[in-house]
Amino acid sequence: MADFIIGRQQILDKKLNIYAYEILFRGQDFDLRREDGATQATNQVITDSILELGLNQIVGPHKAFINFTTQNILEKTPMNLPKDRIVVEVLENVSVDSRIISNLKELTQQGYTIALDDFVFSEKWKPLIEFADIIKLDILDLGENKTRTTIEQLKPYNVKLLAEKVETHDEYLYLREMGFDYFQGYFFQKPNIIAGKRLGVNQAAAIRLLTVINDPEVEFEQLTLIISQDAVLSYKLLHYINSAFFSVPNKIKSIRHAISYLGLKEIKRWSNILTLASLSNKPVAMLQNALIRAKMCERLGDLIGEQSEHFFLVGILSSLDSILDIPLEDALAQLPLTDDMTSAILAGEGPAGEALRCVINYNYWNISAVAFQDLDQKIIGEAYIQSINWAKDVLSEVILI
Template identity: 60%
Template sequence: MTNIVVGRQEILDSNMSIHAYELLFRGQDFDLSSKDGSSEATNQIITDTILEIGLNNVVGNSKAFINFTAQNLLEKIPLYLPKDRIVIEVLENVAVDLRIISALKELSNEGYTLALDDFQMSSEWRPLLEFAHIVKLDVLANPLQETLDLIKELKPYNLTILAEKVETHEMFELFRDAGCELFQGFFFSKPNTVKGRRVGVNQLAAVKLLTLVNDPDVTFSELASIVSQDAGLSYKLLRYINSAFFGLRNKMESITHAVSYLGLNEVRRWVNVLTLATLSGKPGASFQQALIRGKMCELTALQCGEQAGNLFLIGMLSSLDSMLDIPLAEALEQMPIGEQMRQAILFQEGPAGDILNDVLSYERWELAHENLTCLSPEELGSLYLKSIEWAKDAFGQL
């Protein structure tokens, strides 16, 4: 896995639930814009990365969309990977000839799922529609009406249409109504703002709880009392602490015992996680991203020699706009945080802001060194994989 940086981007269904992930990768020894470099990169990620760290550690139980070049396909590289776990994504720069058609048809007959990336209707690519399964449309590449016309043209085929580069909820709704079934882009991590939307009563109660729990002067006994007064939170916290995630030898039967055993900061962290989970009525994609971001901020701070105390919460709260569907500045007005933390979240200012900036840059796959302030892309990539694994285990217990 030397010099390879791995990322992933969510692929959602029409209910905004995670359907799959596209694997992203880059490295200093190859250039994905060149055909030879792309082939080398794909071969290397399969042999040195996926087989080494395992698909489950990157995408959980979901499928992985993986880019394949013409040379990869002719060499039948996909056969090294399980057909029930991957989607073969055929890059748009593949020159479709009889050899490629034959190779793809063979893979389809073997039971592999084929996706045509950045598809444009042409005489060259039309034969692939007879045995491909998914067509990916870059919705920003052409005028809107051309894309909508292409969707109509594709409807007679037995295909799933995936709209990629969907950046807003309005775009999501437009292409969903037009017939697309899968969606890729950053729209789910942005607020679906509706004029006049108010925070619900249950959400206000959660905000009040967060205010009390994150009071820097709160004591052990006060924290135990605050949590104990919320029967639902007490139950969830004890169930969580007694789960396999913590691996405790003795069962915790009281909040006071849990606070004493785990410590003030650790219990505060999990109260924050559980309470923030109740704030969002969204599908799990937004909250999973918040968990990964929070953990990655914390790990990055430790790696950069910064105080990691508030970085987990900073990462989590930076996703609050997508959880509540209100602008981030408005959401933070109701949060129990100081001005430095607020500036770090809103404007990536100060040491904590630098760390959040690095994590956000990694999420957006903006890995040029001028976008990063602390760690290299390779170092961030290692922390990203650790954060995914941690968040997967944590989310699974919620």
């Protein structure tokens, strides 16, 4: 039995050559009528198509149209994907406001292709037409007269036109004469299905990778150690680099070689997608709280001159019970931790453990117990605010908030 299935449908140019494929969610895991369900479906399509199968296996050298919801765009999900391989398809029910406009403009400036799905000309869409690349028209729904009217309305704009739901050869011919550039529909190909087995990710390993990758002073040796010690992480990294969208001149011989070849920017992109894959069913607030706790521990460590990376790891690992849905002792037993780190997390011992107790008390607003070394409570409060802002920034990069 396949763990997942992905639908794809060809998009052809005027000469009926394949221009791209639209990647479609096919499954019953999410209610696509709900905003959060549609968003999770998009996230699942991304992780399955890139991490599991590899984009080349699904669309070959062509581009992939991927549907993005309001939440996906606000989370800047597309920025974790290669701009030369995807088309950001903005769904017709996206709530257009200043934030959506700003984020889509940013994507355009970064070089992403923007397509507006099931387009109907209206005032709310005008700001997006200014920088959209492709407009998709449902010609079955619009009918010939409305289609011609919409084309006239779009003439002042520098956009390509894509006709959806083309069902006959005659339709293709007259739509081509009307000025359409691309075509999609049952006349050419019904959506077909690609199935695959999903290789599970150790959530603790993914969290630890996320912890290290967002350290501004991270070194290749640290990444090599974390990834090489986990078989699934190693497999997924090699699969990503060898089959996704890189022109690798030589075969990758080791994890160190892969990391050196990709560079930190691409490794960070990969780890962000990976984290999404392992945590996609968890509430965003849960991971956000874990990151706030970790960053605040790190900040307290900085303020007293201690090793902040150690404090950060203590903070984030202390949340594993809620993230993995298992007792904290069992979660920690999966990791090669030193005794002092384990005692810091479980018993609040040592400077890092004291910092963790301070952070937890602050989170629960147990002000009488908020104390760490000789730090003023005002400074501790400032560390909390800084940690909230940092967590939001990190999660926006990890396409979860």
